[in-house]
Amino acid sequence: MRILEVLRAPVGGLFRHVADLTRELAARGHSVGIVVDTLSNDSQTEVLLDDLGAHASLGIHRYPMPRLFGRGDLTTPLAVSALARRLQVDVIHGHGAKGGFYARLAKFGRTKARVFYTPHGGVLHYPKISASGRLFHRLERMLMGKTSAIIFESAYARKTYAELIGEPSCRTEIIHNGLRPEEFVPVIPAGDAADFVFVGELRALKGIFTLVAALKDVKRRDGSGASLVMAGDGAERGSLEAQIDQLGLSGRVSLLGAQPARPTFAKGRIAVVPSHAESLPYVVLEAAAAQLPVISTRVGGIPEIFGSTADRLVPADDVLALRKAMQSAIDDPDAAQAEMKIRLSHIEAGFSIARMTDSIEALYHGSLRNADAVFH
Structure with a gap:
């Protein structure tokens, strides 16, 4: 498979998850690319990305991803969609609120890729009563139809998502994070x-x-x-x-x-x-x-x-x-x-990394098989 992982800031547990997943998928013969923000990188994140670059055969690509809202929210989804077409990816996987936002908006372009989304907390941290929360939660409901599946890292995250945003209309899976041997x-x-x-x-x-x-x-x-x-x-x-x-x-x-x-x-x-x-x-x-x-x-x-x-x-x-x-x-x-x-x-x-990757890989494959069956 050809896979594009999309996230905003390459720091913390979210980046660790993406990095582990990228290395494992690459070791299994898949081609992986990474999309990250140009606005939040520093010398430390550049070292992390350089280290990951050896496993990202489709390259590491940088676009502006403002933390809340900005011009990048208009231009980056178009750029991600164009990148997905150029790289001929089968899967776009968005991580976190912004990564998930851009990955699913990319489906409004002409890409045929299947789109997956892992919140990693993200929108779950915004209460319903806040202006940002109301906006992000509305966007989540609007983009549900562009989502092949939402992957939750815990049953707690899935429950919270349903309480804040509503019961997902797309497929959902609970796949726990994993550790290296x-x-x-x-x-x-x-x-x-x-x-x-x-x-x-x-x-x-x-x-x-x-x-x-x-x-x-x-x-x-x-x-x-x-x-x-x-x-x-x-x-x-x-x-x-x-x-x-x-x-x-x-x-x-x-x-x-x-x-x-x-x-x-x-x-x-x-x-x-x-x-x-x-x-x-x-x-x-x-x-x-x-x-x-x-x-x-x-x-x-x-x-x-x-x-x-x-x-x-x-x-x-x-x-x-x-x-x-x-x-x-x-x-x-x-x-x-x-x-x-x-x-x-x-x-x-x-909670092993092998079990985590097995589950995510199977979800990708299953969605692609279903898409092929519908197409034919």
Whole structure:
């Protein structure tokens, strides 16, 4: 197959998903091209795209994709449609709100490609009452007829989409994100590892203030205060530092700045993901696959990752519940390890990159076969 993947900014979990999918599809003999934004690239994203370029035999193509609305919203769909015709692609797959918008608008051109769409949160982050939400949700309903299938990365995302926008009239599939085989190799905590490790953006939505407040009264078995390392950066780092100082935790909390997740896991013994909202966060998958005990909140698709251990999830923005879970993990490490192994088996069975790509590839093939049957 000849496949065009369309997304806006090549950063975060969405880009990781597209990059993994591109590499796997290319390894299976498919020709893949990438469409990204010209407005949000920096030196870091250029390195990522250059690395991916070896697997994108149809090239990496850049067009303006404004974050909200702008001139690019008029010109880029036409450009994507023309590119799809020139490359003779069979499939256009849009990722995120803007990627899905451009991929489906391209069908108003003369391309015969089948169009798939994965929201990755995207439009699901816009409430119905906001002006942007009303507009994006209206566009979603208008473009449903141009969509061969919507791929949701979690059952939670599909449910939320139906609640905000309406029950999809096109085909839908729930296909969980997957991890690479090497990500299931256990990470061994360093000798001086902290008790807890957090990896994520430093913003209130990620539960950083709840986490630090919960840590204050968590004790080690020798009675000393538990420690925490936090990898990440963001606009609310200053407020977080002020909270740490105010609570007298400067000696117990280390802020590492932005760091890759996997090496950071070795700096802690128990991963904590205290988010107030999520879709299907890679960091939970990565930490669990690295064989760390994981404490997390019951938001988004995280219960799907936890499987039969989902009863261990805590409510979002609940300092007392989070503190209790953290203290329990320190007091009974054997129970935390046993729970980790149950969760690991669940993730190994359902969240591999091979399984993810198998499902998406089969969906592409099935849609193309149906199109050929209708044509003939």
